[in-house]
Each structure stands twice: as C-alpha cells, then as structure tokens.
Amino acid sequence: MEESGELHSEENKVSGEKNKKRRLKTPAQVTALEKFYNEHKYPTEEMKLELAGELGLTEKQVSGWFCHRRLKDKRLLKDEAYANGRQEHSSGVIQDRGSGLGQDSCGSTKHGDYRLLDPKEVESRGLYSHDFSAADLTYEHRNRYTENVSGMDDTSSESGSSLQYKSFSQGQDPYNLEPSTYLTPNRAMPPLNPKSATNMGYKPSGYLKVRGEIDAITSVKKQIGRNYREDGPPLSVEFDPLPPGAFEDGTEGPIQEPYYSANPTIPSSPEISPVKRQLSLSSRYDSYNTKFSPQDLHMEGAELGSFHDYDFQDKRSHQHVKQRPTFHSHANPLPGRKSSLDLYEDSTGEASAHNSKKNHRMVAKHGTEGMRSDSASNHSDHYEGKVDVKQANSLSHGYETINPKNTQRSEFVKSKPSNSKRMPHVSVDSEERGLSIMTAKGPKLNGDQKGRIKYQDLDRVRMLPNETMGGEQVMVDEPLQHNVKQAPVAGMQPLRNRRSALEMPSSFSEDETAETSSSLN
DNA sequence: TTGTGTTTTATTGCCTCC
DNA sequence: GGAGGCAATAAAACACAA
Numbered sequence: 001m002e003e004s005g006e007l008h009s010e011e012n013k014v015s016g017e018k019n020k021k022r023r024l025k026t027p028a029q030v031t032a033l034e035k036f037y038n039e040h041k042y043p044t045e046e047m048k049l050e051l052a053g054e055l056g057l058t059e060k061q062v063s064g065w066f067c068h069r070r071l072k073d074k075r076l077l078k079d080e081a082y083a084n085g086r087q088e089h090s091s092g093v094i095q096d097r098g099s100g101l102g103q104d105s106c107g108s109t110k111h112g113d114y115r116l117l118d119p120k121e122v123e124s125r126g127l128y129s130h131d132f133s134a135a136d137l138t139y140e141h142r143n144r145y146t147e148n149v150s151g152m153d154d155t156s157s158e159s160g161s162s163l164q165y166k167s168f169s170q171g172q173d174p175y176n177l178e179p180s181t182y183l184t185p186n187r188a189m190p191p192l193n194p195k196s197a198t199n200m201g202y203k204p205s206g207y208l209k210v211r212g213e214i215d216a217i218t219s220v221k222k223q224i225g226r227n228y229r230e231d232g233p234p235l236s237v238e239f240d241p242l243p244p245g246a247f248e249d250g251t252e253g254p255i256q257e258p259y260y261s262a263n264p265t266i267p268s269s270p271e272i273s274p275v276k277r278q279l280s281l282s283s284r285y286d287s288y289n290t291k292f293s294p295q296d297l298h299m300e301g302a303e304l305g306s307f308h309d310y311d312f313q314d315k316r317s318h319q320h321v322k323q324r325p326t327f328h329s330h331a332n333p334l335p336g337r338k339s340s341l342d343l344y345e346d347s348t349g350e351a352s353a354h355n356s357k358k359n360h361r362m363v364a365k366h367g368t369e370g371m372r373s374d375s376a377s378n379h380s381d382h383y384e385g386k387v388d389v390k391q392a393n394s395l396s397h398g399y400e401t402i403n404p405k406n407t408q409r410s411e412f413v414k415s416k417p418s419n420s421k422r423m424p425h426v427s428v429d430s431e432e433r434g435l436s437i438m439t440a441k442g443p444k445l446n447g448d449q450k451g452r453i454k455y456q457d458l459d460r461v462r463m464l465p466n467e468t469m470g471g472e473q474v475m476v477d478e479p480l481q482h483n484v485k486q487a488p489v490a491g492m493q494p495l496r497n498r499r500s501a502l503e504m505p506s507s508f509s510e511d512e513t514a515e516t517s518s519s520l521n
Numbered sequence: 522t523t524g525t526g527t528t529t530t531a532t533t534g535c536c537t538c539c
Numbered sequence: 540g541g542a543g544g545c546a547a548t549a550a551a552a553c554a555c556a557a
Contacts, residue, residue: 021531021551022529022530022531022551023530023551023552024529024530024551024553025529025530030529042543042544045542060531061531063543063544064531064532065529067543067545067546068529068530068531070545071545072528
C-alpha cells in the first residue's frame with residue numbers, strides 16, 4: 001500500500017511533473033520538508049529552490065507544501081486553541097480572564113485565533129514558544145522545541161507532532177513544563193514570560209499578553225493544585241508570593257494534583273480531534289517508516305541531507321519579516337549531508353513509542369521488536385533491520401558530536417527504569433528520545449548557538465528530576481490513576497492509553513473533572 | 522472487499538505589499 | 540502589476556471498521 005504509493009511517487013518524480021495526478025511525497029521528502037519547515041516556516045525562494053532541488057521536487061511543489069503546511073499548523077492551532085478555550089471557559093477565574101480574549105482588539109479581522117499576529121512576525125520573534133497559550137505552546141513543542149531540542153523530528157510533521165503532542169499532553173504537559181521552567185528555587189513564580197522578556201526583548205501586548213497571563217495563571221493554578229479555590233481571591237498577573245505551604249501538601253506534590261490532569265492542551269471533547277487527526281497522520285508515516293523501501297532509504301541517504309546543521313533559525317529570529325534569511329551564508333542548505341537517517345531515526349524512534357491505536361498496529365507488525373527496550377538500536381527495529389549500517393553511522397555520529405549534557409541525559413534515560421506500566425514501550429520511547437536528541441542536536445552544536453539558548457532552557461526543564469523521561473511517564477500515568485480513583489468516570493481504567501484518556505467523556509472538561517475532584521476532596 | 526472518514530496534494534482565486 | 544501568501548476547493552491516497 002505505502003510501497004505502491006512511494007513507488008508511485010518515485011516514478012512520478014522521475015517521470016517529471018507532467019503527471020497531474022497528485023502524488024504523495026516520499027517520507028524522506030516529507031521529513032526533509034518538515035525539518036526545514038521547523039527551521040523556516042517562510043523560506044525564501046532560494047531556500048525553496050534549493051530544497052526542491054535536494055528533494056527532487058519543483059519549487060512550486062515546495063512552495064505549495066509550505067503553504068499547506070502553514071495552513072495545517074494554523075488549523076491545528078485553531079483546534080487546540082479552541083480546545084484550550086473550552087478549558088479556560090470551564091473554570092471560573094480563568095474563564096473570566098479568558099473570555100473576551102477572542103475579541104481582543106489586536107489583530108486583523110481576516111484571520112482568526114493566532115492569526116492575530118502576523119505569523120512571520122511571530123516566527124521571527126520566537127513568540128510561539130513563549131507567549132502563546134498552552135495550545136500554542138503545545139504547538140511549539142511539537143514543531144520547534146520538539147524537533148530542535150529533543151531532535152525528534154517527525155516522520156511527518158504530524159507524526160512527530162502528534163506524538164510529541166501526546167507526550168506533552170499527558171506526560172509533559174506544557175503547562176507543567178513551563179511553570180517548572182520558571183519556578184524559582186523558592187518555587188515562586190518568576191516574572192511572566194521570562195524568556196520572552198529577556199530573550200528577544202519582546203514584550204507581548206494585547207492578545208498575546210493576556211494569553212500569556214492566562215498561561216501564568218493557569219500555571220499557578222496548576223501548581224497550587226487542590227489548594228486552588230475558585231472562590232478564592234482571583235489570581236493576578238503580578239503574582240503575590242505563594243504561601244509558604246502552597247506546595248507542601250503533605251501527601252502529594254502538585255504534579256499529582258488532580259488539576260494536573262486537567263491538561264488544557266488536551267482536547268476535552270472527542271469532537272475536537274486534532275490529536276486524533278494527528279494520530280492518524282502519525283501512524284500514517286509510522287507505517288511509512290516501518291516500510292521503507294530500499295529506494296527510499298537509498299534516496300534519503302543519497303539525496304537528502306540532514307537539516308540538523310541547517311542553521312537559519314538564529315537569523316530568522318533576528319530578522320524582521322521582510323529580511324528573510326537567505327542561503328548566502330550557507331552555500332548548501334543541506335549541509336553536512338550526513339546520513340539523513342537521523343531524520344528517520346528521530347521520527348521513527350519517536351513514532352514508535354506511543355499508544356495510538358495505529359501504533360499498536362505497527363508494533364504488531366514488528367512483533368516483539370517494537371517492544372524492546374534494551375538498546376539504542378531500537379531505532380532500527382522499526383526499520384526491520386534495513387538500515388543497520390546507516391543506523392550505526394547515524395548513532396555513532398550522534399555520539400561523536402554529542403553535547404555532554406545530552407550524553408548525561410541519554411545515560412540517564414537509559415539507566416532510569418521506567419515506572420510506567422507501558423514500560424517496554426515507554427522505555428523505547430525514552431531511549432529513542434534521548435538518541436534523537438543526540439543525533440539531532442549534535443550537529444547543531446557547532447552553530448546556531450543562540451537559537452539553542454531557549455531550547456536549552458527547555459532542555460533543563462526536561463532534565464529536572466521530576467520531569468525526566470522516566471518521571472514523565474509517571475506523570476503521565478499517575479494523574480490518570482488519580483483521576484480514576486476520584487473522578488466519577490466509571491469504568492475508566494487506570495492505564496488507558498493516551499487516546500483513551502483523551503476520549504474521556506466530554507460532558508465536562510478535564511479541567512472540570514479535576515476541579516470536581518478537588519472540590520470533592 | 523467495500524464504504525466512509527481523514528489526510529495530503531494540487532489548483533485556483535483573492536488579498537496584501539512593494 | 541508582480542510576487543508571495545492565504546483560503547477554499549477538489550481529488551487522490553490512505554486508514555479503518557463493518
């Protein structure tokens with residue numbers, strides 16, 4: 001099925017562009033495009049041409065792909081924002097502050113939601129990750145942080161994206177992540193959007209500002225956990241220091257607070273199904289990745305370079321909208337031309353580790369291999385051994401260029417036993433994640449320093465004891481279990497897969513679920 | 522195997538900016 | 540007016556359930 005599609009693509013690529021029939025891009029092409037897209041959402045014509053040449057596509061195709069990709073992002077953001085909006089509207093104070101944001105004066109009328117900003121502006125200023133709502137943060141994690149920091153590029157944007165999305169949704173909830181990032185040693189909330197405040201010298205205004213406030217409020221709310229009371233004093237943006245015992249709940253930390261499970265990024269209603277869509281998408285390319293044809297593998301090695309070295313984002317973040325990055329400083333947009341396997345490693349590795357229905361299916365295809373958790377070679381498991389050499393090369397490369405920090409993390413990941421009942425899978429995930437980080441970040445270490453600063457912040461966050469890979473899984477599961485005990489959701493099994501968790505009854509939001517639990521307590 | 526739903530790709534038209 | 544981008548639309552490819 002996929003093979004035929006890929007062959008079809010290959011054939012068409014060879015035979016030229018005359019064929020009007022739409023043809024799917026090969027996983028390698030998609031991956032490369034995604035990679036590039038993560039770096040540059042608005043590539044210049046030169047970039048497009050170069051990329052097109054590298055991928056054997058036309059500049060028109062590349063342009064169109066980027067266009068559609070942006071639309072897709074936008075759509076996803078919209079969905080997520082909508083889902084998040086539901087969350088916000090479901091809880092008192094947040095609702096008060098959140099309501100009416102949509103009518104915020106900033107932004108054009110032509111676009112909705114995040115279109116309030118010029119996306120190019122947003123991109124260039126790096127606002128995505130710092131000033132957007134949780135949904136946006138999630139989005140950012142999926143698209144930039146995910147692939148640039150953790151190196152988990154996706155096979156497709158969605159595959160990695162969705163997977164990342166899932167990871168963050170439940171395991172590393174951006175809400176949980178960000179506050180942790182910002183927590184001072186005293187566990188008091190540092191100034192809002194510290195990174196954005198210091199990073200680009202940018203201060204959000206209007207809609208973004210309020211959204212950032214909501215983020216902060218929600219973060220505090222989350223940290224307060226059950227101590228948070230809707231009937232309490234409203235949380236202000238200029239947070240007062242938290243009471244000394246705010247985080248000293250004798251029994252549970254904030255992470256395990258019911259509120260945690262109220263992940264605003266998780267669509268609370270089945271009809272809001274970006275996740276589902278992404279699941280589908282991801283699995284789509286999971287399948288691709290598990291069934292690479294020799295042609296594809298050859299192609300990716302021969303034609304595709306890793307974009308890891310592709311160092312534009314720094315310039316991008318500095319450049320004004322109209323000052324788009326060019327290739328001038330990079331003769332080759334695909335420098336290094338290292339084995340592009342890392343693209344697939346990243347994507348596949350990440351893609352292999354989740355519980356989506358389709359992933360289950362994929363695992364089944366690979367028998368027990370997909371369940372192995374014993375070595376870094378798990379990457380190759382998903383290629384059914386087709387890419388051993390390249391795999392090894394890529395891995396070795398990753399280790400050669402690895403940042404000690406990453407090494408440390410990787411070791412930690414490998415050594416830390418998973419607490420999850422999905423342990424086999426999780427472990428694979430963790431390892432692959434670490435490796436993906438290595439392979440993806442290693443080459444970038446030579447350049448692109450500035451861009452990594454903010455990522456390193458996130459990296460550090462992920463290095464926190466409570467939020468490292470293993471802990472992440474704990475975080476994933478425990479809140480669920482917690483909810484099982486408390487939430488009036490009958491029949492909800494403790495360790496439903498993520499999808500199931502997402503499909504919890506939507507008659508009330510998870511936020512409400514959490515708060516109901518809290519109030520019951 | 523088939524029908525249905527989702528995702529991706531391609532095309533076209535409109536808008537904005539220079 | 541041209542270029543670039545966005546949105547709408549159609550159609551193909553694909554996934555999945557019956």
